[in-house]
Amino acid sequence: MGFPMTNMNTLKQMAALEAVKLIESGMVVGLGTGSTAAFAVAALGEQVSKGLAIIGIPTSERTASQAEALGIPLGSFVNHVHIDLTIDGADEVELGTLNLIKGLGGALLREKIVASASQKLVIIVDESKLVEHLGMKTPVPVEVVPFGWQATQGKLEKLGATVELRMHGETIFITDGGHYILDCRFGAIANPALLESQIAQTVGVVESGLFIGMTSQVVVAGASGIRVLMPF
Numbered sequence: 590m591g592f593p594m595t596n597m598n599t600l601k602q603m604a605a606l607e608a609v610k611l612i613e614s615g616m617v618v619g620l621g622t623g624s625t626a627a628f629a630v631a632a633l634g635e636q637v638s639k640g641l642a643i644i645g646i647p648t649s650e651r652t653a654s655q656a657e658a659l660g661i662p663l664g665s666f667v668n669h670v671h672i673d674l675t676i677d678g679a680d681e682v683e684l685g686t687l688n689l690i691k692g693l694g695g696a697l698l699r700e701k702i703v704a705s706a707s708q709k710l711v712i713i714v715d716e717s718k719l720v721e722h723l724g725m726k727t728p729v730p731v732e733v734v735p736f737g738w739q740a741t742q743g744k745l746e747k748l749g750a751t752v753e754l755r756m757h758g759e760t761i762f763i764t765d766g767g768h769y770i771l772d773c774r775f776g777a778i779a780n781p782a783l784l785e786s787q788i789a790q791t792v793g794v795v796e797s798g799l800f801i802g803m804t805s806q807v808v809v810a811g812a813s814g815i816r817v818l819m820p821f
């Protein structure tokens with residue numbers, strides 16, 4: 590099956606539309622954040638306008654605004670501690686394990702909370718996100734408490750990272766939770782599960798963008814069409 594239009598947005602949208610086919614009326618749906626997830630939210634909005642009955646749990650203020658504007662009914666953990674299925678993007682997907690790096694969009698904390706409360710986590714990516722080893726292309730975003738972030742930075746450097754405080758223009762980037770993000774370049778990560786727990790044990794860290802063993806499936810869009818990957 591050949592796809593002539595292979596620009597990035599087309600691929601992102603193709604993956605999103607494929608994943609949205611998994612959504613049925615009555616489901617509580619985690620709504621991811623980022624440019625790929627936004628295509629899924631847009632498609633869900635269209636389905637809702639045609640009668641699909643779902644409750645969306647957004648993973649960021651940005652996604653909440655998009656979903657609200659599209660008329661997708663939103664819920665929260667007050668009423669829904671169980672989420673049927675979450676559709677979200679990723680920055681890197683490790684082939685085989687389907688472990689992830691997420692958070693270049695800054696929403697990793699809420700994304701991880703929603704993912705961990707979800708029966709299924711469906712990741713949608715274009716094929717440029719697939720890697721042999723996590724960390725090859727992107728840093729691991731680590732959300733930290735602003736107080737003493739310089740000390741937390743030092744501890745993360747001791748784990749082997751080159752660490753940069755995320756900025757938004759001239760000002761420090763602030764997450765929806767009011768925290769900072771330290772982007773940590775480790776290079777290719779040999780043992781992502783070990784690193785995830787080492788980062789989690791670091792004082793001052795709120796959460797890292799390493800998503801280990803959480804992915805149910807990945808919908809990948811590439812020049813030759815759609816592939817669905819399952820973890821092994």
Ligand code: A5P
Binds near residue numbers: 625694
């Ligand atoms: C948001 O915090 C991220 O985890 C995104 O899911 C991730 O950065 C993918 O974003 P894009 O779809 O825009 O590449």
